[in-house]
Amino acid sequence: MSTAGSVMNETGPLLEADGLALQVGERWLCCAFSMSLKPGECLVLLGPNGAGKTTLLHTLAGLRVPSVGEVRIGGRPYAGWSATEAARFRGLLTQQQPDLFAASVLETVLIGRHPHLGRWGWETERDEAIARRALADVGLQGFENRDVLTLSGGERQRVAIAALLAQAPRLFLLDEPLNHLDLHHQIATLELFRRLVRGERGSPALEAPLSGAGAPGGRGGGRKSGAVLVLHDVNLAARYADHVILLDGRGGVIAGDRDSVMRAELLSQAFGHPLRRFESEGRIVFVPD
C-alpha cells in the first residue's frame, strides 16, 4: 500500500474546503465558504461559544460529513483515504481527553504511534524513543511512568499534545490546544506548532533515530506541515494565524488571510462585544471596551 506521503504533492494544499456549509439539526452553523491551507501555514478558527468551531474542525478532520460541499486533505476527499492512511496524514487534538482507566504517561503517548505500527501492532524501540522525545518537547521528560489519572489539567493537556506529536501527521487539527495551559505553556505550545508547521524544527518522529521499519513515510527534516487551531484568545490568534475563519454564531462566516478577517468591527460583531485594535511594535492587539 502506498503511503499518503509518497503519493501527495509536497507543496500542494494540505487541506481544502470547497463550498462547505454546516448544518446541525435545523440550524445552519455556517453558510458556504471555501478555503485552502498550504504547507507552512496556520489557520485559526474563531467565534463565540456555540458558533460551530468544533463542528467545523471535526468536519475538516473527516469525522463529520459536510452538509454541503467537500473537504479534501492532500488533494483527495476523505472517501479516497483508508483510515490508517488518513491517520498518518492528519491528527486531531480533541477538546476532552477521556481517561477511563489508569495508564502510564508513556503508554498514553504511544497511542499516537498506532497508525505507524506494523501488521502485528508491536511498538518498537523507535516508537518508544519518539514518544519520549515528544514528551520532552512539551516539557514532560521524567513523567513517563506517572499514571495519567494523577496529572494536573495542564500536564494532561501536554500529554495529549505529545501523543499528537508522536503521531507525526502532516496536518495538525487542534481543538482549543491551550485549554488548562498557563501563560508560559500557551506560548510554548503555539511556538512549537509554528516551528513544526514552518519546518524550522523536525517532529519527534523525524528526529528520533531512523531504524527503517516503522518510519513514518520516510519523511525528511525541514518538511513543512499545516495546522488548524480553535482558539478563544484573539490576541494569540492575531500573533500566530496566517489565515482566519471567523464564525459569528448566526450562520455568517468570514474566511481569509489574518489581516482581512481580524478587523475590530468584524470581531466586535461576531463576539457581540466592542473591541479596539491597536498596533504596537509590529504586534496587533485587540482590547475589549
Ligand SMILES: Nc1ncnc2c1ncn2[C@@H]1O[C@H](COP(=O)(O)OP(=O)(O)OP(=O)(O)O)[C@@H](O)[C@H]1O
Ligand atoms: N449533535 C448535535 N445536536 C444538536 N446540536 C448540536 C449537536 N452538535 C453540536 N450541536 C450544537 O451546534 C453548535 C455548535 O457547537 P460547537 O461545539 O461546534 O461550537 P463551538 O464554536 O466549538 O463552541 P465552544 O466555543 O463553546 O466550544 C452548538 O450550539 C451545539 O449545541
